[in-house]
Amino acid sequence: MAVGHETLSQLFPVNGVSIGIACAGIKKPNRRDLVIFDIAPGSQVAGVFTKNKFCAAPVHVAKKHLASGEGIRFLVINTGNANAGTGRQGMEDAIETCTRLAAIRNVGTHQVLPFSTGVIGENLPMDRLLAGLPNAVETLEVDNWEDAAYGIMTTDTRPKAISAQFQYQGEIITVTGIAKGSGMIKPNMATMLGFVATDAPVTQLLLQKILSEANEQSFNRITVDGDTSTNDACILIATGKAAVPCCDSEDSDLYRFLKKTVGEVLLFLAQAIVRDGEGATKFVTVVVNEARNSAEALEVAYTIAHSPLVKTAFSASDANWGRILAAVGRSQIEELDVNRVSIWLDDVRIVHNGQRDDKYTEEQGSKVMAQEEIRITVSLGQGEASERIYTTDLSAEYVRINAEYRT
């Protein structure tokens, strides 16, 4: 299941980035499960990673290599195995993967960033993974973004990819990105995996700032099941191949254009993950207005988005708004005058000043709930802060997928 139509828009290559894909047989044979990114020398790379304390071995290694200051030249991504909860062996395997790819391409080990996604707690099948590396290298092409979007999928039912372009000083600047993720989705700093590249020239400092801020409003605003993965990572590459002066100031037009475009690309990818959430039949936007501050708005929004009762009501298209009200009431915020709370389903006001709106009819609520895309708005009447997050329903299919995941 997934929400909305499966359409993949045209993906523009990014000058300076080639991608190779192989079927290494990591979990299942004849499946694209190994992807490498070849990044031109002189590119800048920024990253955000999971805050799960049990973060996976490749996350440790990628963070270390990124911080080493040597120019990043390759990404290597496998699906089918998360290399998490694997202790010392897992660290050795992640480093070995980098070392082998580095040797093939004649770069330093620190110039390779590793990423893994899949089942937790099993060691990587290193023989098959390493044997797949030369095959992936052989297929390196600039227009492999779509294949890469397929190559990083696990329980995803659809590839997630988008391109955006803008014009600057007569040059076309491209931003292209792919992501994966469907379950164990409540990113905290990043999504399961996201890879975005631009040919804009930009300093590492500003690139990281653009990524961190865009991430905060996109991947960090989605949740499928509240489970933050051990392997979340999102990488933003800037090859600098576009023939425009380097962006080195927040006051420049290029910075503003790039920030806006990267923000749109990340939001699209984040929403695509929600639309393809495990067992998802609804795409739900939760808006909380009039909170005292952002943290309060997010606490209320996530309490609604994580409530199994609210989520099953969405699954059933049942306008059981009492469950939304109960979730608002149990959210861990300091105090709340319930007599100032109002709740809408799309534009239908259900609760006004803490009680059922006089004009509300069950028919109106049912009509909205029957839609595939729904917006809940909660107005707390406490202050002026607003936040917006994106989530799915909880269907019997979610339970089936996760009960059978390892079988």
Added chain:
Amino acid sequence: MAVGHETLSQLFPVNGVSIGIACAGIKKPNRRDLVIFDIAPGSQVAGVFTKNKFCAAPVHVAKKHLASGEGIRFLVINTGNANAGTGRQGMEDAIETCTRLAAIRNVGTHQVLPFSTGVIGENLPMDRLLAGLPNAVETLEVDNWEDAAYGIMTTDTRPKAISAQFQYQGEIITVTGIAKGSGMIKPNMATMLGFVATDAPVTQLLLQKILSEANEQSFNRITVDGDTSTNDACILIATGKAAVPCCDSEDSDLYRFLKKTVGEVLLFLAQAIVRDGEGATKFVTVVVNEARNSAEALEVAYTIAHSPLVKTAFSASDANWGRILAAVGRSQIEELDVNRVSIWLDDVRIVHNGQRDDKYTEEQGSKVMAQEEIRITVSLGQGEASERIYTTDLSAEYVRINAEYRT
């Protein structure tokens, strides 16, 4: 679905408490849905209530009446409608219910405590409820505890009731209690509804202390879906009919015996709610040891217990311990040295010092997961605090029940 056998042990009446039951047709015809407790003059009554900020009208009224200091003489409980999110009309209806029962039995309105459970956001059908009151009064008997346990059920598939007795100064002291609850279960101060009575004589102050402490280790340690209800309440009645001196000191034997027995009764009832959790096929105990403090232990325990991925793994009897590890890692605790964390399923150690135990085999884990009752133990290696909570799996049946709840 429910976990374990349905057996109702012998329920001893409590001298000073009579119970009446009627079919008022509040939601459906011919169903016991109205229960009243007649409590002898001079009894002490203690209560704990939900902390949901959208707490229901009857909760507001019951708290106010309990605080009024007039001796409580009646409880009136309806199922089929929670009278929550009903604003001013809801308050009037709750008070009117008390006033009418008070008039029939010639007591003051403040001497009646109202309780409601069922769907949120609809007004009580007052005509049918009030018409049912005389019928319930007519059936008042001391040995109606079992019928009352049935009469307060909603999505429960089983009644929940228990009696315990102990001897003190040659007298048999009885503690008997009933409870209901199956979904929207993560009590915060109390369960959906629990009513416990003893014939022991005890001051109101000590009675409240016994209830609050026992509640903290029982109803406040269970979770089915993390959704704290708007209507949770637990009431402890002490009629004082037993011919022993009144308990007025924490240093007395009666206090210690009563505290222990009430604690056992509440824990039994709380666990019975988990066993009958919506769609439950497993009864899961989550133990967290070696935490810095109780709050840290509970944060980790609830993060595990609320993880949809952990819960679906239980439903499938899949020893997917990586999900437990990921839940520990994402729990909101200050810092964690993952290299000190160990995890057991029953007595099988799966994770040792942050990674898979060398001796662990999938076969061992699968054997434990196939059981109907499972204990997860997580040792954090941070300090000396321990906590223990109780929860269920997440099955497709849970989704079905809550998708169809209002149809």
